[in-house]
Structures are given as C-alpha cells and as structure tokens.
Amino acid sequence: MKENKLHFKREQFNHLAALISLLFILQLLAVLFLEKPWSIAASIIILTAGISILLIMRNRSKTFFGDYQHLIEEENQLSTLLHALPDFVCFKDGEGRWLKVNQFGRQLYNLEDIDYIGKTDRDLGELVPFFKEAFDYCIDSDEQSWQSENVTRCEESFSLPSGEFKTFDVIKVPLYHGDRSRKGLVIIGRDISQQKMAEEMLLRKEKLSVVGELAAGIAHEIRNPLTSIKGFIQLLEENEHVSESYLSVMSSEMDRINQIVGELLILSKPQMREFKPFDMRDVLDYTTKVMGHESLLKGITIHEHHPDFPIMVCGDKNQIIQVLINIVKNAIDAMMEGDITIDCTTDGDHMKISVVDQGAGIPPERLKRLGEPFFTLKEKGMGLGLTISQKILQDHKGSLHIESEVNRGTKVDVVLPGYSGKE
Numbered sequence: 001m002k003e004n005k006l007h008f009k010r011e012q013f014n015h016l017a018a019l020i021s022l023l024f025i026l027q028l029l030a031v032l033f034l035e036k037p038w039s040i041a042a043s044i045i046i047l048t049a050g051i052s053i054l055l056i057m058r059n060r061s062k063t064f065f066g067d068y069q070h071l072i073e074e075e076n077q078l079s080t081l082l083h084a085l086p087d088f089v090c091f092k093d094g095e096g097r098w099l100k101v102n103q104f105g106r107q108l109y110n111l112e113d114i115d116y117i118g119k120t121d122r123d124l125g126e127l128v129p130f131f132k133e134a135f136d137y138c139i140d141s142d143e144q145s146w147q148s149e150n151v152t153r154c155e156e157s158f159s160l161p162s163g164e165f166k167t168f169d170v171i172k173v174p175l176y177h178g179d180r181s182r183k184g185l186v187i188i189g190r191d192i193s194q195q196k197m198a199e200e201m202l203l204r205k206e207k208l209s210v211v212g213e214l215a216a217g218i219a220h221e222i223r224n225p226l227t228s229i230k231g232f233i234q235l236l237e238e239n240e241h242v243s244e245s246y247l248s249v250m251s252s253e254m255d256r257i258n259q260i261v262g263e264l265l266i267l268s269k270p271q272m273r274e275f276k277p278f279d280m281r282d283v284l285d286y287t288t289k290v291m292g293h294e295s296l297l298k299g300i301t302i303h304e305h306h307p308d309f310p311i312m313v314c315g316d317k318n319q320i321i322q323v324l325i326n327i328v329k330n331a332i333d334a335m336m337e338g339d340i341t342i343d344c345t346t347d348g349d350h351m352k353i354s355v356v357d358q359g360a361g362i363p364p365e366r367l368k369r370l371g372e373p374f375f376t377l378k379e380k381g382m383g384l385g386l387t388i389s390q391k392i393l394q395d396h397k398g399s400l401h402i403e404s405e406v407n408r409g410t411k412v413d414v415v416l417p418g419y420s421g422k423e
Contacts, residue, residue: 085102085104086191087190094183100117134156151172154170278317283317284306299337311346314417314419349418353416398417399415
C-alpha cells in the first residue's frame with residue numbers, strides 16, 4: 001500500500017516537472033514572437049506560474065523523500081527481522097532465480113561468499129557441488145508447487161559438510177501476475193531434525209516396550225515347565241540305572257535355558273542387581289580368552305590393548321562381559337579372516353572400549369536400524385543381541401556407538417562412566 005502511494009507521488013512530481021518544461025518553452029516563444037508590452041506581461045504570468053509550481057514541487061519533494069526515507073527504514077527493519085529468523089527464508093522470481101535469502105539460508109548452503117542473486121538452483125549446484133543433489137531436488141519441488149497453483153508443504157532432508165543430517169518442514173507459496181503468469185515463489189523451511197529424532201526414539205521405545213511385554217510372557221511360560229523338568233531330573237539322579245553323564249548334560253542345558261530366559265527378562269523390566277566396582281582389564285582378558293578359540297577356527301586374530309593401571313567401573317560384571325562377547329561375536333561372524341582390535345582408553349570420568357573388525361561392513365540404510373528388536377543381519381539370528389546390549393548399557397548409564405563402511409569394516413564403541421571410589 002505504501003509503495004503504491006509512493007509511486008503515485010512520484011508520478012505527480014514527474015507531471016509538475018513536465019509542466020515547468022512547458023512553461024519554459026512558452027516563455028521562450030513569448031520573447032521571440034510577442035511584441036512589447038505583451039511579451040513582458042506574458043513573461044510575468046509565466047514566471048509567476050513557474051514560481052508557484054516550483055513551490056508546490058518543493059513541498060511535494062519534502063513529502064516524497066520523507067515517505068521514501070520511511071519506506072527505506074521499514075525495509076531495513078524487515079531485512080533485520082528476516083536475517084534474525086532461525087528458519088530458512090528465500091524469495092525467487094517466476095523463472096526460479098534467487099532474489100533474496102536470509103542469513104540462516106546463506107550459512108546453511110555455504111553461500112556467504114557467493115553472489116547468489118539472479119542465479120537458479122542449477123547454477124548454485126555448480127557453484128556449491130556438495131549441495132548439488134539438494135538443489136536439484138528443489139527444482140522438482142518448486143515445479144510441483146507451481147503446478148499445484150497453491151501453497152504446498154513437504155519435508156526436505158540432506159546432509160551438511162559437517163556430517164550432520166538435517167530435515168526441514170518446507171512451505172512454498174507461488175505468486176502470480178493478473179494474467180496468471182508466474183511472478184515469484186516464497187520458500188520457508190523450519191528445521192525439524194530434533195523433532196524427527198525424538199519421534200524415532202519414541203517409536204523405538206514403543207517397540208522395546210512391546211518386546212519387553214512379549215519377552216516377559218515367554219519367560220514366564222518357559223520357566224513353569226522348566227521347574228517341573230528340573231524336579232524330575234533331580235529324582236532321576238537318585239536312580240542308579242540312569243547314566244550320570246546324561247543327567248549332567250540335561251541339568252546343564254536346563255541351566256542354560258534358564259539363563260536365556262533371564263536375558264529375555266532384561267528387556268521386560270529393570271532387574272534388581274547389586275552393582276560393584278570391578279577392573280575392566282579383567283573383563284577384557286576374559287572376553288578375549290572366551291572368544292579366542294572361536295576366532296582362531298576362522299583364521300581371525302584378536303588384538304587386545306589396555307592401560308597397565310586399573311580401570312575401575314561400577315556395575316554388573318557379568319552383564320558387561322555379555323555385552324562385549326556379543327559385540328566380538330558379531331565381529332567374528334562378519335569376517336572370514338583378518339584381525340579384530342580391542343582398544344580400551346580412559347580419561348578418568350569415562351572409559352571407552354573400541355572393537356574394530358575388518359568385515360564386510362554395514363550399508364547405511366541398515367546401520368540406522370541396528371538395535372531395533374528382531375532386526376538382524378544374520379541368517380539365523382533373532383535380532384535381540386544388540387537390543388539387550390543397549391538395555392544393559394542404558395542401565396549402567398553408558399552408551400553404544402556404531403560406525404561402519406561397506407567393504408572397510410565396522411567400529412563399535414562402548415562408553416561407560418568411570419569409578420572414582422566416591423559415592
């Protein structure tokens with residue numbers, strides 16, 4: 001509205017300037033063709049009219065430049081507000097050329113040192129090759145918005161040079177001239193990366209809760225007949241005609257089944273265990289010793305490195321052993337031959353165990369799903385090993401991180417809080 005008013009005043013100013021030019025021409029004609037005293041009278045009239053018009057122009061110019069200055073101030077305020085927004089805001093013309101983008105957008109696409117004005121997404125993809133795929137997607141998305149002739153909303157995701165993965169909720173508003181030709185496109189994108197992560201974590205917790213309920217039911221149903229079978233085995237042990245070796249095997253297998261049931265219960269509810277301090281070096285040595293035979297059968301060598309001083313951790317020693325055995329076993333299953341390296345480091349507050357293999361690696365789309373209940377890369381696996389390991393580490397206020405590259409191997413980091421001896 002203010003721009004239209006300013007345009008009207010500018011037109012009036014131009015008309016007055018044209019009228020001054022006309023009076024100058026009339027003055028010249030009066031001097032050349034009129035005789036005295038008519039030429040003098042005409043000159044006085046024309047001069048009076050010219051002075052009046054100049055006074056009007058002077059007053060109009062003050063108003064005009066005042067409005068212009070006010071409009072510039074408003075534009076600066078809007079520009080400041082635009083650059084302060086934590087969202088991506090961009091304006092394009094009807095041909096898809098960038099007209100203006102806020103500071104957030106320039107930093108997002110690394111455009112701080114690039115003259116983006118007048119360039120299309122395809123041009124910017126050539127100038128910033130890292131985002132070429134993202135810019136190409138924007139071309140298709142913009143065209144869909146133009147075709148719909150209405151406000152559109154979609155999600156756009158891409159990676160940053162830092163490795164961070166971003167997801168934006170994008171609204172696109174197409175603008176048209178009176179003849180329905182394309183005038184411009186307004187694009188607003190809000191970063192919803194944290195929201196998407198929270199949704200994924202919530203979904204994973206819901207799955208884990210369902211698995212926990214299922215595991216509790218299975219464990220309960222298995223333990224009931226196990227109790228009866230265990231009692232009958234004890235009765236058979238008193239019978240001299242039954243082989244003692246057979247009974248021993250049966251009893252040990254029953255104990256093993258009972259242990260598996262106990263592991264399922266880890267998923268269903270927190271277990272009442274007494275956490276005690278222990279030296280992580282003992283856990284590493286035990287894990288290497290237990291898994292050493294299985295690795296040698298496949299031509300795999302396990303290399304273990306840890307400091308010479310005690311690395312104290314407070315927790316359930318057997319559960320931590322279970323976690324490390326599970327990780328090392330996964331590494332062995334992923335390899336035909338080669339080396340597995342187990343490194344242990346500490347900074348006092350935390351300790352980290354890194355298990356690195358030389359296996360086939362894990363594709364990115366599968367790496368995202370590791371740890372989900374019943375998702376496994378093994379043909380005969382149940383998909384509960386990592387789920388149980390993550391639950392154990394969560395109870396110990398620790399964490400598990402997995403990095404992998406296809407045909408290069410996998411690295412698994414187990415991080416646990418250190419133990420200083422103080423409560």
